[in-house]
Amino acid sequence: MAIIFTTKGDMDESLLEKREGVIDNAREHTKWVEYWHENVLVHRSVHVTIKEGAVWAAPELAQFG
């Protein structure tokens, strides 16, 4: 079993309740994982993938070709 870094120190994963979730929309794909111990949240990690960055568009420049 894996060792999980928690608010109570390193703990064996088998001692913890694992909860996971996914958010997916046009802007991001996000996965989160939580570990609970005796009904207390002791670990939460999040992985966000940005699907599209920022763009500075300058259509007015086109007229200068």
Place this chain on the structure above:
Amino acid sequence: MGQLLTGTHNFGTGVVRATTTADTFYAALFLASATINANTTAYTGTVGSSAMAGEVSGTNYTPGGVAISSWNAPTATNSSATAGVAFTTPTASLTYTNVSLTSSFDAVLIFNNTQGSVGNRPAVSVHTFGAQTVTAGTFTLTMPGNSTTTALLRLATT
């Protein structure tokens, strides 16, 4: 336009560059309650010592966030004689390791920690996502693909 991303052209009062190497950029996280957006022109904290208003705080998080280790070489493509896109993206994910950020946050500010001055570092961009918290865990921001349509930073004419 790719030359604009490397500071080749200066049409006004610019900065003195001692070297040709890339500037150093950081990625700071901001609370969902903070006002940070396209109007944010500077990071007003100090990397490593004092946070900007609205920036997250918590175990193992350092003001200013994490350094962006490197960027893809700025690239420019022209779709016509008058239209094109210059773009670049960090080469690796941004990782905040073993942090506890218990107040929800939903934005990352990319800023230039080479230019400007301490307490007034020029902002590059703000990127938002669904509000999150982290508890004794790792927050990872994976970058979009480095292309004309998805790159983290794009300068476009149409």
